[in-house]
Amino acid sequence: MKTIRDVAKIAGVSPATVSRVLNNKGYVSEEKKNRIEKVIREVGFEPNQVARGLAKKTSKTIALLVSDITNPFFPELAKGAEHIAHSNGFSLLLENTKGVDQEGTDYIKLLKNKYIDGVIVATHDIDKYLLETNTGIPMVVLEMENGIENTCTIKVDNFHGAMLATQHLLDVGCKKIAHIYGPLYDQTAYERLQGYQQAIRMHDDLSEITVAGDFTIEGGQSAVSQILKDYPDVDGLFAGNDLMAVGVIKELSRLKIRVPEDIAVCGFDGIYLTRIFSPEITTIEQPIYEMGELAAEKLIERINNPYINQEIIELKTKLVVRESTSKSLM
Amino acid sequence: MKTIRDVAKIAGVSPATVSRVLNNKGYVSEEKKNRIEKVIREVGFEPNQVARGLAKKTSKTIALLVSDITNPFFPELAKGAEHIAHSNGFSLLLENTKGVDQEGTDYIKLLKNKYIDGVIVATHDIDKYLLETNTGIPMVVLEMENGIENTCTIKVDNFHGAMLATQHLLDVGCKKIAHIYGPLYDQTAYERLQGYQQAIRMHDDLSEITVAGDFTIEGGQSAVSQILKDYPDVDGLFAGNDLMAVGVIKELSRLKIRVPEDIAVCGFDGIYLTRIFSPEITTIEQPIYEMGELAAEKLIERINNPYINQEIIELKTKLVVRESTSKSLM
DNA sequence: TTTATTTCTAAAACCGGTTTCATATACTAA
DNA sequence: TTAGTATATGAAACCGGTTTTAGAAATAAA
Incomplete structure (x- = not known):
């Protein structure tokens, strides 16, 4: 060399x-x-990038913190982020935060002593700490509370999306719609719950039915029996995310309850799985890949100019109607 | 600092x-x-890792080259690799090779001038080049021809697994079994095809029915019609991987052909999707997460001791019977 | 013509570690 | 007692870039 x-x-x-x-x-x-x-x-x-890095205190590397890359939401996000990172000469470091380091101090050390230029935070496992002990490293955060000082927050209009979902279930003729919400420390889960409630309240003849889930397939499965026990006559289920929707449909199928004839099901996220599952799942689609791209773009912008103020970007969701809510498509 | x-x-x-x-x-x-x-x-x-890196020509980072992280095989692999990497103080760089850089020269440059300590190659998009222009960087290769000089190759017994799959379809009563194979430049696809053929040839009353696929869902879908056109009486389908099995089942469902009553379907890989799909899919399971872990372990071994000879590790697959081949489970 | 100003270049210092080299002292073995 | 080895340490060089400093040459302004 x-x-x-x-x-x-x-x-x-x-x-x-x-x-x-x-x-x-x-x-x-x-x-x-x-x-x-x-x-x-x-x-x-x-x-030599390492020598250059030492001199310039940079590494041409950004880190992507996800809770669990095997959750199908994240590979799409990662791919989008990686795409933009690469075309700007950056590499992408992948970190799974789930269950590894509760405090996040290891990550901070890592970021600092490897001169990682920026971080995309797409996990709830460590954020507060990163925030507090702030490393001064440019950050883009996905779906976080009301934004963090000096960072870019990218989120989707969960509230509106949830209203869309609920209204859609009404539109296809559902009379009794339950919502399975995710863990409420997760802002997305909270906003979706609110959207559902708002949609229901707009109709005098409807009442809210809500049950807690955990954003996993198993959570969706177990929520079903809980709902059916108290409300055997529900005919619409709005799951707080797609994974739970999958669990819901699996469980309904096990109980020989037909989807959508007996119960229509709508998810949220738009992961690839909703397109390939049988029945194909109606969902509120987020532009996941594009969010990954946007996150990387905004991050690189901040790396090149560290004095950009706080920024909150809200992306649009859209309803994608598939078999799980439309008898005609079956 | x-x-x-x-x-x-x-x-x-x-x-x-x-x-x-x-x-x-x-x-x-x-x-x-x-x-x-x-x-x-x-x-x-x-x-400071960067300064240390410059002095020691090391970065405490390994790269994982996958063709496409959104292919559900890879997140599991990545998670396993990341787990071991982290517990040994290494970071994991993620690279999607699909469609980006045909030659692989960019990757070689990257690896060299960032002092990447080792690479796990889980893609067919660039291997030969990496091999030729060999960077001298320790490598672990997944599912590659007959191993590469001075590297560790990790594979599964595709041949045996394919025989298991075919034999299983026979065991559940199938009389006419077709195989959809993947692209044959992929050694795994080739070995699975061979395993299928061997199993069929062991029975005088059976004949081979094979059709080319491309390891994607869409490939599985289109293979179905091709097979049914020529052999409307097939009652067993062995897909060369799980994604194609998903496509097959989707297409059969669209054609109102019941799985497994009319046609039993078996996949190969053991991706998570097979467990959550409806019907749940019988498959030949590879220990994907463990392969990721093993790849990282072997790689780190080689990083610490660059003079380890070529090594080929073959892992066992196992048949996991689920709904798509067993009427009793439905 | 003289003084500023701009353009151009090399030497040296620097980034923050590691490693070699040289030297000094303490122990052993002959 | 002397030579030889193990232990202990700091100065300096090094890894391979970037940046500052300082001075020279060319151009512009006074």
Whole structure:
């Protein structure tokens, strides 16, 4: 591997001049510039990122913190983020936070002493700590409370989406609609619950039926029996996320209850699974891949300019009607 | 942030001595060692990985090259690899190779100039190039031809697994079994095809029915009509991977053909999806998470000792019987 | 013509670690 | 007692870039 000093020697200049050419910064005569670029090409010189990193306190690397990459929401997000990261010359570090390090101090250390340039936080396992002990590292946070000082928060209009879902169930003729909500420390779960309640309250003849879930397939499954015990006549179920919707449908199928003929089911998120499941699942779709891209874009923006103020971006969700709510499609 | 020179000054020693304590290497008196460790604790000193990396030509980072992280096989693999990486103090860089850089030269550059310590290759998009231009970086390869010089190859017994799958379909009463194979440049696809053929040939009254697929859901879907056109009386389908099995079942369901009553379906891989799909899908299960862990373990072994010879590890698959092949379970 | 100002370049210092080298002291073995 | 080895430590060089400093040459302004 050639170094900048090798290049300098061959081109008959000083390393400093080569560095100026490399970074396109400072005065360099056209003549030397051409000579240096020629040498760089000829010897196939590539600046060593680690050395460069040490000098510039940067690593051209961003970290993506997810709670669990096997949750199908995250691979799509990761792919979007990775796409933008790569096309801007950054690498993507993947970190699963679930169950590993409750405090997040390890992550902070990691970020600092590897000069990680920025972080996309898509987990609830560690945020407060990151926030408190703030590393000063640019951050983009997904679906977080009301935003964090000096960071970019990207979220979707959960409230509106949940209203859409509930209204859609009404539109397809449901008379008694229950909602399975996720853990309420998760802002998304809370907002979706609120949206459901708002939609129900708009109709005098309807009453709320809510039961707690945990955003997992198993959670969806067990919520079903709980609901059916108290309300055997429900005909619509709005699950707080797609994984629970899958669990719901599995459980209904086990109980020989037909979807959507007996009970219509709507999820939330728009993970790929909803498209391939049988029946295909109606859901409120978030632009997950695009969120990943946007998160990376906003993060890189902040890396290049650390003095951007707090920013909250709310993306639109949309209703995607599939078999699980529409008898005609079956 | 404190540096090693700060620590040295406070402890009244030279940076070299602090470095010796940090790396537990070379002679240091007990007395100074204690003093230095006390100072390190008190000032909360953490060695800067980038500086250390530059000096030692290492980054405590490994890269995972997958073709597409949204393919559900890979998140499980990634999680396993990340688990082991973390518990050994390594970070995991994620790279999607699909469609990005046909030659792989970018990856080689990246690996070299970021001092990436090792690579897990789980993609067919770039391997030969990596192999040729070999970077000298320790590698673990998943499911690759017959192993690559100086690397560790981890694979499963595809041949045997495919025989198991075929035999299982026979056992549940299938008389006419077709196989949808994946792209044959993929060694796994080839071996599975061979296993299927071997199992069929063991029975005089059976004949092979094979059709090409591409390891995607859509591939599975389109293969179905192709098979049914020529062989309307097939009663067993062995898909070369789970994604195709999902496609197959979706298509059969669309055609109102019952699974498993009319046609039994078996997949291969054991991705999580097979457990949650309806009907649940019988498959030949690979220990995906464990493969991720093993790959990381073997890689780190090679990072710590670069002179380990070529190694080929073959893991066992096992048949997991679920609804898609067993009427009694429905 | 003289003084500023801009352009250009190399030497040296720096980023924050590790490692080699040289030297000094304490122990062993001959 | 002397040579040889193990222990202990700091100064300096190094990893491979960037950046500051300082000075030279060219150009512009007074």
